[in-house]
Amino acid sequence: MLNSPQADTRPGEVVLEARGITKRYPNNVVALDKVDFQLRAGEVHAILGENGAGKTTLMNILFGVIQPDEGEIYLYGRKTRFKSPIDAINMGVGMVHQTRKLVQAHTVLENIILGHPKAGRLLNLRKVREEVEEMCRRYGFRIDLDARVWQLSAGEQEMVEILRALYRGAKILILDEPTSVLTPPEVEVLLNSIRHMAKNNIALIPFITHKLPEVFEVSDKVTVLRRGKVVKTINIREASMKSLAEYMVGREVLFNLTNPKVNLGREILKVENLSALNDKGVVALRNVSFSVKEGEILGIVGVSGNGQEELAEVLAGLRKPASGRVIFDGQDITRKSVLERLKMGIGYIPPDRLGEGAIGNFSLVDNILLNLYYDKEFRKSIFLNYPKIREYTKRLVSEFEVITPSVDTKAAHLSGGNLQKIILARVIPKTTKLLIANLPTSGLDVASAESVRNRILSCKEKGMAVILISEDLDEALQLSDRIAPIYEGRIVAILDADNVKKEEIGAMMAGVSQ
Amino acid sequence: MARLEGLSFKKERIIVLTGGRAVKISALSVAFSFLVFSLFLYLEGANPVEAYLNIFSFALAPELGLPATLHRGLFMLFSALAFIVVYRAGIWNVGMEGQFYLGTIGAFAVAFAFPNLPSPVLIPMMLASAALFGAGYGAITGFLKGKLDVNEVVVALMLNNIAFWLVYLLTVGGPWAGSIASSSRPLPEPARAPRIWETPFTSLLAAALAVILYIFLKYTPLGYQIKVYGGNPNVARHVGISSLKVSVLVMALGGAISGLAGYHMWAGDAAFYLIPRPEAYKAVGDMTYWGIIIGLICLLNPLASIPTSIFIGAITVGSTVLVRRFRLPFGLDILFLGIITISFVAFQFFYNYRIKMRRG
Numbered sequence: 001m002l003n004s005p006q007a008d009t010r011p012g013e014v015v016l017e018a019r020g021i022t023k024r025y026p027n028n029v030v031a032l033d034k035v036d037f038q039l040r041a042g043e044v045h046a047i048l049g050e051n052g053a054g055k056t057t058l059m060n061i062l063f064g065v066i067q068p069d070e071g072e073i074y075l076y077g078r079k080t081r082f083k084s085p086i087d088a089i090n091m092g093v094g095m096v097h098q099t100r101k102l103v104q105a106h107t108v109l110e111n112i113i114l115g116h117p118k119a120g121r122l123l124n125l126r127k128v129r130e131e132v133e134e135m136c137r138r139y140g141f142r143i144d145l146d147a148r149v150w151q152l153s154a155g156e157q158e159m160v161e162i163l164r165a166l167y168r169g170a171k172i173l174i175l176d177e178p179t180s181v182l183t184p185p186e187v188e189v190l191l192n193s194i195r196h197m198a199k200n201n202i203a204l205i206p207f208i209t210h211k212l213p214e215v216f217e218v219s220d221k222v223t224v225l226r227r228g229k230v231v232k233t234i235n236i237r238e239a240s241m242k243s244l245a246e247y248m249v250g251r252e253v254l255f256n257l258t259n260p261k262v263n264l265g266r267e268i269l270k271v272e273n274l275s276a277l278n279d280k281g282v283v284a285l286r287n288v289s290f291s292v293k294e295g296e297i298l299g300i301v302g303v304s305g306n307g308q309e310e311l312a313e314v315l316a317g318l319r320k321p322a323s324g325r326v327i328f329d330g331q332d333i334t335r336k337s338v339l340e341r342l343k344m345g346i347g348y349i350p351p352d353r354l355g356e357g358a359i360g361n362f363s364l365v366d367n368i369l370l371n372l373y374y375d376k377e378f379r380k381s382i383f384l385n386y387p388k389i390r391e392y393t394k395r396l397v398s399e400f401e402v403i404t405p406s407v408d409t410k411a412a413h414l415s416g417g418n419l420q421k422i423i424l425a426r427v428i429p430k431t432t433k434l435l436i437a438n439l440p441t442s443g444l445d446v447a448s449a450e451s452v453r454n455r456i457l458s459c460k461e462k463g464m465a466v467i468l469i470s471e472d473l474d475e476a477l478q479l480s481d482r483i484a485p486i487y488e489g490r491i492v493a494i495l496d497a498d499n500v501k502k503e504e505i506g507a508m509m510a511g512v513s514q
Numbered sequence: 515m516a517r518l519e520g521l522s523f524k525k526e527r528i529i530v531l532t533g534g535r536a537v538k539i540s541a542l543s544v545a546f547s548f549l550v551f552s553l554f555l556y557l558e559g560a561n562p563v564e565a566y567l568n569i570f571s572f573a574l575a576p577e578l579g580l581p582a583t584l585h586r587g588l589f590m591l592f593s594a595l596a597f598i599v600v601y602r603a604g605i606w607n608v609g610m611e612g613q614f615y616l617g618t619i620g621a622f623a624v625a626f627a628f629p630n631l632p633s634p635v636l637i638p639m640m641l642a643s644a645a646l647f648g649a650g651y652g653a654i655t656g657f658l659k660g661k662l663d664v665n666e667v668v669v670a671l672m673l674n675n676i677a678f679w680l681v682y683l684l685t686v687g688g689p690w691a692g693s694i695a696s697s698s699r700p701l702p703e704p705a706r707a708p709r710i711w712e713t714p715f716t717s718l719l720a721a722a723l724a725v726i727l728y729i730f731l732k733y734t735p736l737g738y739q740i741k742v743y744g745g746n747p748n749v750a751r752h753v754g755i756s757s758l759k760v761s762v763l764v765m766a767l768g769g770a771i772s773g774l775a776g777y778h779m780w781a782g783d784a785a786f787y788l789i790p791r792p793e794a795y796k797a798v799g800d801m802t803y804w805g806i807i808i809g810l811i812c813l814l815n816p817l818a819s820i821p822t823s824i825f826i827g828a829i830t831v832g833s834t835v836l837v838r839r840f841r842l843p844f845g846l847d848i849l850f851l852g853i854i855t856i857s858f859v860a861f862q863f864f865y866n867y868r869i870k871m872r873r874g
Contacts, residue, residue: 318751339754348752356752359745370742370753373735383733 094165155186299480347431417448587827593805617776648773656765
């Protein structure tokens with residue numbers, strides 16, 4: 001095979017080593033803090049971590065997408081700098097992304113040779129086919145090389161990407177959330193191939209957030225990242241799933257907000273046996289029931305993709321439930337539209353700020369108007385009362401401490417933290433009874449996240465009912481009065497946040513049964 | 515970065531495009547297309563300066579081309595507005611042709627049904643009917659787009675074709691057939707558009723619509739909802755703006771405006787006062803596509819599209835002198851319009867970038 005500079009590596013030899021890798025982002029966020037990592041030939045070395053733990057940054061550094069600020073990478077014992085992914089590929093590092101990077105209309109074989117240095121010149125397809133077939137045999141892949149990619153299942157498409165990386169001569173393979181979109185039988189097949197590859201001296205680094213148990217099956221070693229630091233590197237034989245979940249979420253409490261107790265009022269929201277499908281038509285939410293009272297924060301924690309997104313959308317009116325009822329303030333709102341819910345005093349803070357929460361090329365005034373356009377207060381006869389809307393925006397900008405040159409600035413020019421403040425300023429003042437905050441602090445720097453949390457607490461103090469959806473257990477514990485871990489569409493338990501063990505919830509989130 | 519004899523050029527991104535810069539770039543692109551077309555004129559043996567002077571003196575002379583310039587230009591304005599209101603919602607309206615044909619059917623049906631009504635009653639009825647027919651036709655596209663996410667361009671193009679044949683069925687040997695083969699009976703006297711300043715009153719209606727549309731889009735809650743949907747349909751969904759409602763609304767509005775052109779074109783020009791032969795009404799229908807180009811050139815601003823439409827109208831009408839006075843081949847006028855369009859589009863690069871030149 002071509003392009004494998006270190007064609008023969010002995011099993012157990014260190015092939016890749018990262019020493020003291022540090023990466024800082026502009027707003028003083030330290031994404032990686034002196035990360036050490038060692039990978040041996042034929043080893044499956046998983047990297048675990050929650051969202052925001054620094055996995056993506058590490059992955060991008062190992063694949064040459066970004067450069068570390070400090071630290072060195074050694075490849076086969078030689079100090080190396082990947083200036084770009086091309087460098088990494090040429091030196092035998094392959095990557096399989098979470099989102100597929102394939103040409104849908106082309107065949108499997110065509111996709112495998114895509115980007116290969118031999119392609120583009122005269123191509124001996126028969127020889128290539130033989131090589132790829134031989135590779136499939138060696139690693140135990142079963143795939144029709146002439147099938148078009150769009151005809152393949154998600155699992156088969158992943159195989160194609162792996163084959164492509166191997167055909168380019170990868171000896172080290174980075175897998176980003178390899179099992180996240182696969183069905184259980186496909187996972188089985190993938191895990192088998194991983195075993196085959198490891199046996200053939202390929203080193204694999206799966207990066208994992210969820211689906212702990214599956215990874216457990218094939219990995220030799222696990223490195224757990226948390227807030228940019230390596231918490232633990234451990235042989236899988238010495239680890240238990242419970243201990244891994246614990247390392248992932250940590251034990252220490254990092255912030256110190258005061259979470260005041262508010263006298264609970266009426267029951268504002270009652271959800272009965274709610275089920276919903278996701279966009280692919282698969283059941284994502286199964287028979288969920290709970291209730292929230294005035295002056296209470298209910299935290300729903302789980303790793304992403306466990307149904308919390310669908311739950312939030314059903315509550316906001318964005319998704320029709322498959323069955324069950326939503327009772328709001330004594331009234332059945334299961335069939336009510338988004339606008340009706342907004343007018344009733346239900347506010348929703350969506351997770352994707354520029355995709356769902358704000359319009360980038362609109363001014364702040366026009367963004368704030370998103371929650372005012374239906375309000376007669378802000379009209380003058382049949383027209384929008386722009387002077388009043390402008391004044392109102394100015395007041396909110398100062399009240400929510402948004403840092404911006406003016407209210408005419410485009411939302412896209414604000415930092416993430418300031419943008420989130422604008423979204424809060426748009427939603428919260430018009431919310432009177434129920435606030436649903438879906439990942440309100442994800443991707444924010446520490447100070448902004450703190451201010452968002454304070455804002456959510458003050459909603460509760462004002463007597464609103466709040467549903468906080470979070471992937472960050474510390475945050476959820478800090479803010480919530482009651483906490484409900486969610487796993488595979490089911491609420492595992494609803495617990496009083498005051499006397500609950502963090503490890504216990506971490507295990508529930510990871511799907512480890514009690 | 516490119517190098518040239520010790521000079522270096524650098525591309526720089528422009529973050530905020532000011533109105534002034536947009537106007538300046540548009541003017542420069544027109545100037546550029548005049549230069550390019552000069553080359554063709556020269557190759558055909560005409561003096562470019564003389565040709566241009568003839569084009570514009572003809573198109574703008576009140577006793578010669580001006581009435582036609584205004585009539586054709588403002589006809590294209592209807593299409594431009596019909597395109598703009600829809601594209602503000604991020605949806606492509608390429609169905610102006612079909613909506614215009616339906617407006618034609620709507621207007622003529624009323625006129626033929628009530629030929630004896632007095633003008634002040636008949637004309638408003640014709641206009642309302644034209645708008646309604648156009649709106650209904652546009653709404654089909656909007657409904658399919660909003661409800662089932664069917665591609666609006668494909669649907670509209672198919673509907674354009676259907677509309678063409680509907681008119682054909684009615685005129686060529688159909689119930690509206692006139693004494694001249696393959697064109698319709700003439701419009702009854704009271705149905706013909708009264709003239710103000712030598713131009714049918716519907717020209718002023720088009721200009722007024724542009725102003726109303728500008729205000730509607732900028733200052734009303736509905737206009738804002740259209741803009742939000744165009745800005746990001748997903749955000750719109752999150753604040754309770756329905757995709758179906760917006761798609762149907764804008765397509766119906768666009769269709770209504772296009773439909774009005776069905777009255778303006780045939781009832782506003784003494785050369786017609788009827789639906790002409792299929793090739794002729796198809797040629798007029800093809801002019802509606804200029805609405806897309808005008809709308810895009812004007813960055814979806816209805817006010818800016820008034821002068822732009824008249825300008826395009828002037829060139830359409832004025833270029834006919836190239837054939838008549840200069841004995842140049844047919845089709846040069848279309849070449850000229852093509853060059854202007856391509857030049858406009860190419861110059862949009864400068865909406866987003868400026869080129870910095872440095873020594874060294």
